[in-house]
Amino acid sequence: MxxxxxxxxxxxxxxxxxxxxxxxxxxxxxxxxxxxxxxxxxxxxxxxxxxxxxxxxxxxxxxxRLVLFLVPPAFLLYFLYFVPKIFFFGGVEAGTREAYYGLYYHVLTVTPFLILSMVLAFRLGGGTAALVRRLAFGMLLLMLSGLEDLAFLTVNDHTDPAYATIPEVWDWASHMTVFLGHPPTKYEAYAFIVVHVVLALAVFFSPQRWWDALKVRFVRTESA
Structure with a gap:
C-alpha cells in the first residue's frame, strides 16, 4: 500500500x-x-x-532517491524519441544537407544545457551535491552512448534504403570513431552503447559510501 x-x-x-x-x-x-x-x-x-x-x-x-527514477527517464524520453523525430522531420525529410547539419549541431548543443537545467532545478530545490553529480554525469554518459543514433534508425519510418535496416557500418557516428580509431561496425556500436549504459547505471545506483569517500578524499587534498 x-x-x-x-x-x-x-x-x-x-x-x-x-x-x-x-x-x-x-x-x-x-x-x-x-x-x-x-x-x-x-x-x-x-x-x-x-x-x-x-x-x-x-x-x-x-x-x-526518487530523482534517480524520474529525471533520467524523462531525459531519455526527450533524447531517444523527440530528438530522433526532430532530426528526421526537420532535416532528413524537409531540409537540405546544410540545414540538417545546422539542426543537428543546435539540438546536440542544447541537450547538455537541458541536463544542466534539470540538475540546477534539482539543486535549487534542495537536492544534494552528490545526487547532482550522479544525475549530470550519468545523463551525459547516456547522451554520448549512441542510444540516440540507434533510436534514429528504429523510431522513424525511413524511405532511404541505406537506413531501412540498421547499417553494417555507422560511418556517421564520429563520437564513436574518435574512441575506436575507425567507423564502428554495427556490433561495435552496440557494444559501445552497452558499455556507456552500464557505466551510467553504475553512476546512478552505485553505493553512496563510494561517493562519500571521494568527497572526503577531495576535501583532504584541498586542505593539504
Whole structure:
C-alpha cells in the first residue's frame, strides 16, 4: 500500500501519464487547434503533472532517491524519441544537407544545457551535491552512448534504403570513431552503447559510501 503522504503525488502522476497517453495516441497531431474542448484536453497532462509535482513529499522523495527514477527517464524520453523525430522531420525529410547539419549541431548543443537545467532545478530545490553529480554525469554518459543514433534508425519510418535496416557500418557516428580509431561496425556500436549504459547505471545506483569517500578524499587534498 502506498504511504499516505505520497498518495496524492502518485494519483496525479498516474492521471498525467494517462492523459498524456490519450492526447498522444488518441487525438490527431494537428498543428491547428480545432476547438476549445480539444485545446483544454491537451492541457490536462500539464495540469495533472504540475499538481503531482506540487503534491510531491520532498522528504519521502529524498529518502527513496526518487530523482534517480524520474529525471533520467524523462531525459531519455526527450533524447531517444523527440530528438530522433526532430532530426528526421526537420532535416532528413524537409531540409537540405546544410540545414540538417545546422539542426543537428543546435539540438546536440542544447541537450547538455537541458541536463544542466534539470540538475540546477534539482539543486535549487534542495537536492544534494552528490545526487547532482550522479544525475549530470550519468545523463551525459547516456547522451554520448549512441542510444540516440540507434533510436534514429528504429523510431522513424525511413524511405532511404541505406537506413531501412540498421547499417553494417555507422560511418556517421564520429563520437564513436574518435574512441575506436575507425567507423564502428554495427556490433561495435552496440557494444559501445552497452558499455556507456552500464557505466551510467553504475553512476546512478552505485553505493553512496563510494561517493562519500571521494568527497572526503577531495576535501583532504584541498586542505593539504
Amino acid at each position: 502506498t504511504p499516505r503522504k505520497p498518495l496524492g503525488f502518485v494519483i496525479f502522476a498516474a492521471l498525467a501519464v494517462a492523459a498524456a497517453a490519450f492526447v498522444w495516441f488518441g487525438l490527431p497531431h494537428d498543428r491547428e487547434v480545432k476547438s476549445l474542448g480539444i485545446f483544454l484536453v491537451k492541457l490536462l497532462p500539464f495540469v495533472f503533472a504540475t499538481e503531482a509535482i506540487a503534491r510531491l513529499d520532498v522528504e519521502w522523495a529524498k529518502r527513496i
